[in-house]
Amino acid sequence: MDPQTEFGSPRPVIGLALEVIGREGSVAVIEGGKVVQTLELPSDVRATASLTPALQTLLQAIHPGEKRPEAVSTGSGFRAPATRPDYIAVADGPGSFTGLRIAAATAKTLAYAWGIPVVTLDSLSVLAAAVLPANSSEKDSTPAEWPAPGQRLLVGLDAYRGQTFVGWFREQDSGWVSEGPVELLDRAHWLETVESAAPGIWATGDAMKNGLPADHLKPVVQQQTLASAVARLANQKYLAGQTTDPMDVLPKYFRPSAAEEKAAANQSGSAK
Structure with a gap:
């Protein structure tokens, strides 16, 4: 059923999106399929x-004229707007251990208090989606901004401790489509992946650092x-x-986590 305004007429679907994938994060509101406001965390x-x-x-900022109701019992003092979102969206991993935990807990708490679902x-x-302009479509983007059909994209997210989260995507009519599960590669295999990628493949992510053998990408x-x-997807x-x-x-x-890996190594060592 379509969401309703106080006058009973349909209103656009509203989504609240958040992510803390890395050391920093961001939040956004999407209304009627269009991102209408976004903020980056300091x-x-x-x-x-x-x-x-x-x-x-x-x-x-989105609904400045609305009266603020009683604070919901989230323990954070967060107050819901009179027009509540229809859902909350969150990036749930991989990424920063602390950031993912904070983002998931916040999305879960607010969604439960408001009685709305979560989209992960x-x-x-x-x-992958962030390399395209916000609210874009193929017809209103320049060729330089929009990938050709079949274009492949390599995403590398720095996992630290000498490791990289890796994902492959291909452009289809519906946007970027994943070609397989997320991989966790050590540095040697990450370098091999970059070096062996076909010329012209798009590449993004904070693991694409200077010095990589990536001149062909x-x-x-x-x-x-x-x-x-997050909001658009x-x-x-x-x-x-x-x-x-x-x-x-x-x-x-x-x-x-690093602590879990250390504990496992210690346990393995003591068992010998």
Whole structure:
């Protein structure tokens, strides 16, 4: 059923998107399929302290004339707007252990308090979508901004500790389509992947650092905030009914933490 205004007429679907994939994060609002507002979290403040205020600022900017109701019982003092989002979208991994945990917990708490579903996206799909301009389509983008049909994209996300999260995508009518699951590669295999990639392949992500054997590839940079990419992808999933119960939202780390790896190594060593 379409969302309704107070006068009973249909209103555009509203989604609230957030991500803390890396050291910084961003938030966005999408309304009627168009990203209408986005904010990047301040780089000098931890996401733990900045994420909820940024979400509140964003919603107040979108609907400044609405009366603020009683605060929902989230423990954070977050106040919902009179026109609540229809869903919350979040990038659930891979990425920063702390950032993913904060983002997932915030999305879960607000969605549960508001009685709305969550839409989850994997981080590499978000990074792929962010290389295109926000609210773009093939017909209103220049050839330099939009990939040709069949174009491939290599996404590399720095996993630190000498590792890289890697994803391959191909352009189809519906946008970037993943060619397989996320891979976690050590440095040697990451260098081999970059060097052996076919000439002309697009490449993006913070793992595409200077000094890589990548002169034959086409580097593409982020054209929009990651939260706006989350919002656009999530809107498609929401309209297709692909949502998640808030209580089932968990960050996907794709590997043990450094502390867990150290504990496992110690246990293995003591067993010898």
